[in-house]
Amino acid sequence: MLMNLFSTIIALICIYTFRHYCFTLNRLFGRQRHPYVDVETAVWPPITVLIAAHNEEAVVADIIKALLEADYPREKMIIIPVNDRSTDRTREIIEAFAEKHPSIEPFHRVGGKPGKAAALKEAMLRVNTEVVLIFDADYIPGKALLRQLVAPFFDPEIGAVMGRVVPLNVGKKSLTRLLDLERSGGYQVDQQARMNLHLVPQYGGTVAGVRKSALDEIGGWNQNALAEDTDLTYRLLLAGWKTAYENRAECYEEVPERWPVRVRQIMRWAKGHNQAMVSYIVPTAKCSSLGWFERVDGVLLLGVYLMGPVLLLGWLLAVVLFYTGVQIGGGLTVLALGAFTTLGNFAAFFEIAAAARLDGSRQRIRLLPLTLFGFTVSLISVSQAAWQQAQKSLFGSAELVWDKTERSRTAPVLDDSLSPAASVLRGAL
Amino acid sequence: MWLWAPVALTAVTAALLALPVTPALYELWKRSDAAPLSTTRHDGRIANFSEIFRSRLTPLRPQLEQCHTRRELSRTSIEGMQVLLVGLKDFDFHPSLTDSIDAVMLSHSALIPAGRVVEADVYADGRLDLGEGSALRAARGASDIILGKNSAVLRWLHAEGTIRMRPGSTAYGRLSAGQSIRLEPGCAFQHMHAPQILTLDSQQDDSQLDDSHLDNSHEGQDGQGDTRFVSSKLHVCQTQDAGDVANSAPDQGDAFASSCKRLRIQGDFVLPAGETLNANVIATGALHLGPGARLLGTAKSYKHTVIEEGACVHGGIICGGTVWLGPRSFVAGPVLAEADVLIARGARVGEPHALTTISSCGVQIAAGCQLHGTVWARVRGNVEV
Numbered sequence: 001m002l003m004n005l006f007s008t009i010i011a012l013i014c015i016y017t018f019r020h021y022c023f024t025l026n027r028l029f030g031r032q033r034h035p036y037v038d039v040e041t042a043v044w045p046p047i048t049v050l051i052a053a054h055n056e057e058a059v060v061a062d063i064i065k066a067l068l069e070a071d072y073p074r075e076k077m078i079i080i081p082v083n084d085r086s087t088d089r090t091r092e093i094i095e096a097f098a099e100k101h102p103s104i105e106p107f108h109r110v111g112g113k114p115g116k117a118a119a120l121k122e123a124m125l126r127v128n129t130e131v132v133l134i135f136d137a138d139y140i141p142g143k144a145l146l147r148q149l150v151a152p153f154f155d156p157e158i159g160a161v162m163g164r165v166v167p168l169n170v171g172k173k174s175l176t177r178l179l180d181l182e183r184s185g186g187y188q189v190d191q192q193a194r195m196n197l198h199l200v201p202q203y204g205g206t207v208a209g210v211r212k213s214a215l216d217e218i219g220g221w222n223q224n225a226l227a228e229d230t231d232l233t234y235r236l237l238l239a240g241w242k243t244a245y246e247n248r249a250e251c252y253e254e255v256p257e258r259w260p261v262r263v264r265q266i267m268r269w270a271k272g273h274n275q276a277m278v279s280y281i282v283p284t285a286k287c288s289s290l291g292w293f294e295r296v297d298g299v300l301l302l303g304v305y306l307m308g309p310v311l312l313l314g315w316l317l318a319v320v321l322f323y324t325g326v327q328i329g330g331g332l333t334v335l336a337l338g339a340f341t342t343l344g345n346f347a348a349f350f351e352i353a354a355a356a357r358l359d360g361s362r363q364r365i366r367l368l369p370l371t372l373f374g375f376t377v378s379l380i381s382v383s384q385a386a387w388q389q390a391q392k393s394l395f396g397s398a399e400l401v402w403d404k405t406e407r408s409r410t411a412p413v414l415d416d417s418l419s420p421a422a423s424v425l426r427g428a429l
Numbered sequence: 430m431w432l433w434a435p436v437a438l439t440a441v442t443a444a445l446l447a448l449p450v451t452p453a454l455y456e457l458w459k460r461s462d463a464a465p466l467s468t469t470r471h472d473g474r475i476a477n478f479s480e481i482f483r484s485r486l487t488p489l490r491p492q493l494e495q496c497h498t499r500r501e502l503s504r505t506s507i508e509g510m511q512v513l514l515v516g517l518k519d520f521d522f523h524p525s526l527t528d529s530i531d532a533v534m535l536s537h538s539a540l541i542p543a544g545r546v547v548e549a550d551v552y553a554d555g556r557l558d559l560g561e562g563s564a565l566r567a568a569r570g571a572s573d574i575i576l577g578k579n580s581a582v583l584r585w586l587h588a589e590g591t592i593r594m595r596p597g598s599t600a601y602g603r604l605s606a607g608q609s610i611r612l613e614p615g616c617a618f619q620h621m622h623a624p625q626i627l628t629l630d631s632q633q634d635d636s637q638l639d640d641s642h643l644d645n646s647h648e649g650q651d652g653q654g655d656t657r658f659v660s661s662k663l664h665v666c667q668t669q670d671a672g673d674v675a676n677s678a679p680d681q682g683d684a685f686a687s688s689c690k691r692l693r694i695q696g697d698f699v700l701p702a703g704e705t706l707n708a709n710v711i712a713t714g715a716l717h718l719g720p721g722a723r724l725l726g727t728a729k730s731y732k733h734t735v736i737e738e739g740a741c742v743h744g745g746i747i748c749g750g751t752v753w754l755g756p757r758s759f760v761a762g763p764v765l766a767e768a769d770v771l772i773a774r775g776a777r778v779g780e781p782h783a784l785t786t787i788s789s790c791g792v793q794i795a796a797g798c799q800l801h802g803t804v805w806a807r808v809r810g811n812v813e814v
Contacts, residue, residue: 035747038788039763040474041622041779041802142468154763155747156691156709156727171463184466240693250468363462366452 002317003326009314016307019300020347023193024354033196037248039151046076046129047150052116052206053081056137057089059254063137064097064104072146074103080126081137083108084119116205117228121221127212136206140168140252148249149209159214159241160232162191163207163249172257177367178374179255179262184355185348191245199297200237201245205229206253214241227272230302234280237298238287263381270305270385277302308382348375475622475803476605479569479587486534486552489514493554497536502526513549515539522547541565543577550584557588559598567602576600592623596814614796617811618804624781626800628812689726689744700724702737709744718742720755727762736760738773745785752789754778761785772798 049067053060060081067079081094083106091108098104107123120134131153133146145163152158164187170180194201203210205228215221218235225231233243256262284290284298349368356365456462474480485508496503496516503514510531520526522541527533530549538555541547544562551557551568559565559580567584568574574588576598585603586592592606594616604610604621611627612618690708698712702719709726710716716730718740727744728734734748738755745762746752752766757775764770764778766789772778779785779801786803792810794800804810 033767035765035767035788038803038805038807039765039786040805041784041786042763043783043785154727154745154765155729156744157693157711157729157747166466166468168465170465171460174457177457177463180466240691250466252465252468359466361462361466363456366456368453369450370453370457 002321006314006317006321009310009317012307012310013314016300016304017347019297020351022197023189024347024351026193026196027189027358028354030193030196032192034246034248036151036155036244036246037148039147039154042151042154044073044076044147044150045131045153046078047072047131047133047146047209048078048080048127048129049133049135049146050120050123050127051079051081051135051137052084052119053086053090053094053137054084054116054119055086055088055090057086057093059138060090061093061097062140063135064094066140066142067135067146068097068101068103069143070141070146071143072150077103077146078129079104080123081106082119082123084116085109085111085114113223115223115226115228117221117225117231118223120228121223124212124215124220130212131209132212132215133209134206135251136253138254139165139206141207142251145207145249145251148246149207152244152246153209153211155242155244157240157242158244159211159236159239160203160243161209161249162201162204162243162245163251164188164191164245164247165204165207165253166250167255168252169254169257174370175259175262175374176255176257177364178371181352181356181364181367181371182374183255184359184361185352187247188355188358189351192247194297195245195247197293197297198291199294200233200301201243202301203229203233203236203243205232207249207251211241214239217241225272226275227269230273230276231279234276234284234298234302237290237294238280238283240289259377263377266378266381267385267388270308270382271389273302273305274386274389277306305382306386308379309386311379312383475603475620476587478567478585478603479605482532482550482552482567482569485510486512486532489534493534493536504530521545538572574606594618612794612812614812614814617809618806619808619810620803620805621810622803624784624801626802626804628794628796628798630796697732698730700740715750716748718758733768734766763788765789769793772800774798778802 051060051063064079064081070077081104083090083094094104094106098106105126107126109119109122112118112122124132131150133149135141149161149163152161165183167176167180167183169176171177191201208229210232214236218239221228222231222235236243256265281299281302284302285295287295290298349371352371353365353368489505489507489512492503492505493514493516496514498516500516500518502517505512505514511529512532512534513527513530515533515535518537520535520539522533522545527547527549532550532552533547535551535553535555537553538557539553540558541560541563543560545560546564548566550566553568553570555570556572557568557570557574559576561577562579563577564581564583568582568586570588570590572588573590574586574592576582576592576594578595579597580595581599581601582604583601586600587605589607591609591611592604593611594600594613596613597615599617600621601619604618606623608623609625609627610621610623611629613629692708692710694710694712694714696712697714697717698710699717700706700719700722703721704719705723705725707725710724710728712730714730715732716728716734718724718728718736720737721739722737723741723743725743727747728742729747731749733750734746734752736742736746736752736754736758738757740755740758742760742762746760746764746766748766750766751768752764752770754760754764754770754772754776756773758773759776760778761780761783763785764787768789769791770787770789770793772792772794774795774797777799778787781801784802786805787800788805788807790806790808792804792806793813794810795813
C-alpha cells in the first residue's frame with residue numbers, strides 16, 4: 001500500500017514536472033500571443049477603478065496620484081477608494097483627494113464582514129460601468145496601464161484580465177530578491193505560457209480587471225472565499241468566460257521584507273487556493289464546454305498548493321521504504337524516481353532561470369541556488385496551511401480569517417515634481 | 430599528520446559544497462542587479478519617438494531662426510546629439526555636410542535628392558520631399574511629407590499634416606500623421622496612425638482627393654457617386670430600416686459594444702445575407718457574415734472571419750486566424766487578428782470621430798479603403814498593386 005501511495009506521488013510530481021517544462025519551453029521557443037497589446041486607439045469604455053484599502057495611510061496617496069496621471073480619458077474614469085474599516089488616516093487622505101478631484105468617489109466601509117471580497121462586493125453596488133479595474137492600495141500603476149488592462153475587454157469572451165506584477169523593493173532584503181525571481185517565474189513564464197497555449201491564465205485580484213456583466217452573471221464576489229481571485233477565475237471559467245493575461249501591463253508592487261510576513265502571506269494564499277480546489281476541481285474536470293487541455297490545466301492549477309504536502313509525504317515515504325527494504329519495482333519506476341529526485345525538483349528553478357533570461361536581467365540569476373531556501377520555506381508553510389485546513393474540516397474550528405499583508409513602505413514615494421515612474425524608481429533605489 | 434587529515438577533508442568538502450552558491454553569495458554582497466525591473470514607462474503611442482525628438486530639439490528653435498535669417502548652416506549639440514541647423518533653402522543633404530551629424534533641423538521645406546541616403550534624423554519646419562529611391566533614418570515635418578517612388582524610411586516618420594507614400598515606397602517602424610496618411614499601390618508599412626488613412630489608385634493625384642469625398646457629413650450629398658470612398662455603413666444602413674439600427678445598435682461611447690447579449694456557437698457561424706443580429710457572437714470555428722449582413726455587436730472567431738461585401742460590424746472583430754473584409758464592408762471597432770487582415774476595395778474601418786485599431790501579423794489593403802486610427806502590422810503591411 002505504501003508503495004502504491006509512493007508511486008502515485010511520483011506520478012504526480014512527474015506530471016507537474018512535465019507541466020513546468022512545457023511552459024518554460026513554450027516561453028523560450030514557442031509562438032507568443034499578445035492579441036490585445038497593440039490596441040492603441042479605440043473608443044475607450046467608461047471604467048471604474050476600485051482601490052482596496054485597509055489601514056493604508058502610508059501608501060494610498062501614491063496609487064491615487066498615479067491613477068490621476070493615467071493616460072485614460074478622464075471623463076470616462078471613476079476612482080472608488082474602498083476604505084475597508086481603516087482605523088488610521090486612510091479616510092482623511094482619501095477625502096483630501098476627493099475634495100479636489102470629482103472623479104474620486106470614496107466608499108468608506110465601517111462594518112460588515114471583514115475581507116477584500118466582502119469589501120469589493122459592497123463597493124460593486126456603486127459601480128455603473130461595464131469594466132471594473134481593481135488594485136490593492138500598495139500598487140503604483142504606470143501611465144498606460146489602464147488602457148492595457150481595458151483593451152482585452154473588446155473581446156466579448158473575456159470576463160477578467162490580469163496584468164503583470166513587478167516587485168519594487170527588490171534590493172531591500174535577501175527575501176525580496178528571492179521573491180523577485182519567484183514573481184518573474186510566475187508571471188513571465190507561467191501566466192504567459194498559459195495565455196500562449198489557450199489554457200487558464202489566473203486572475204490575480206490586483207492589477208486586474210473584471211467585466212461587470214460577467215461578475216453579475218456568476219453571482220458577484222464570493223464573500224466566503226479566502227482567495228477571491230482564484231475563486232473568480234474558476235467561476236468565470238465554468239460560466240464560459242475567459243481570463244486574459246497581459247504580460248506587458250506591468251505594475252510595481254511591494255513584496256514582503258520579513259520572513260514571518262511572507263509565511264503568513266503564502267499560508268493565506270495556500271488556504272484560499274485549497275478552498276477553491278475543493279469547490280471547483282470536480283466541476284472543472286467535468287465541464288464539457290472547456291477543451292481537454294483547458295480542463296487538465298485548470299485541475300493542475302487548482303492542485304499546485306497541495307503539491308507541497310504531497311512532496312513532503314513523498315520524501316518521508318522514500319525514507320521509510322528505503323529502511324524497510326521494499327523493492328521499488330522495474331525500470332520505469334526507477335526512471336520516475338530519478339526524475340523526481342533530480343530533474344523534477346529543478347523544473348521550477350529552470351522556469352525561474354528562463355524568466356530571468358526573458359526579462360534580460362543577467363546578474364540576478366546568480367541567486368538561483370538560494371531560491372531553494374525560499375522553496376523550502378514555502379513548502380513547509382503551504383503544508384502547514386493544508387494541515388490546518390484538514391484539521392478544521394475534520395474537527396471543526398473557527399472561521400477562516402483573512403490576514404492582510406504587512407506593508408513595509410512607511411510614507412508616500414511619489415513626488416509631485418517628478419513623473420510617477422521617475423519617483424517610483426527613485427524611491428526604490 | 431592524522432590530526433590534519435580530517436580537518437583538510439572537512440575543509441575541502443565544505444569548499445566543494447560552497448562552490449555552487451559562491452556566485453549567489455557574491456551577488457547578495459555586491460548587489461549588482463538589485464534594482465526593480467524596468468516596466469513600460471511610455472504610453473505606447475506610435476508618435477512617441479517623434480515627440481521625444483521634437484522636445485529634444487525645441488531649445489534650438491531660436492538658433493534655427495537665426496540661421497534662417499542669415500541663410501546659413503550652423504553646427505551645435507544638445508544632450509550629446511550633434512545637430513546641423515539649416516537656414517539655406519537649397520540644402521541637398523550632401524554626405525559631406527551631414528557626416529557625423531545626428532540630426533538635421535531645417536527652417537523651411539526641403540527635398541532629399543533621388544537616390545540619396547540620409548543617416549541623420551531630420552526635422553523640417555515645412556514640407557519634406559523624399560526623391561525617388563532615397564532613404565532616410567527618421568523625420569518629423571511641420572507640414573506634409575511625401576515619400577517618392579521606391580524611397581524608404583527606416584525608423585519613424587511623423588508629419589503634422591499629411592504623409593503621402595508614392596508607389597513602392599516603404600516605411601519601416603512607425604508612421605504617424607496629424608491629419609492623414611495616403612498610400613499608393615505597392616507601398617509597405619509596419620505601424621501607422623492617423624485620423625484618416627487612405628489607400629489610393631496610382632493614377633489619383635492630390636487634386637482628386639477633395640476631402641469632401643471623405644467626410645461623412647457630405648456622404649449623403651455627393652459621396653455616393655464616388656465608389657472609391659463610399660461609406661459601406663451609409664450604404665447598408667440606408668438600405669435597411671435606419672430607425673431600427675438607431676434603436677438597437679449600441680453606442681460604443683456609452684454602452685461599450687462588447688457588453689450586449691452573448692451568443693456562443695460551438696463550430697462555425699454564418700449570418701446570412703441581409704440579416705441583422707444584435708449580439709456579440711463567439712464562434713469556436715469560422716465566422717462568416719453574408720453580403721449586406723449587419724452585426725450590431727462584436728464578432729469573435731477561433732478560426733477565420735469573413736465579412737462579405739457591404740456587411741457591417743458595429744462592434745469589433747477578434748479573430749484567431751485571418752480576417753477578410755470584403756468590398757465596401759464596414760467595421761466600427763478594433764480588428765484584432767492573430768494571423769492576417771486582408772482588406773478589399775472600398776472597405777472602411779473606424780470612423781473619423783471614433784478612431785480604432787487594426788492589429789495582426791500582416792495587413793494587406795486594396796486601393797480605395799478608408800481606415801481611421803491605428804494600423805499595427807507586427808510583421809509587414811502593404812497596399813495591393
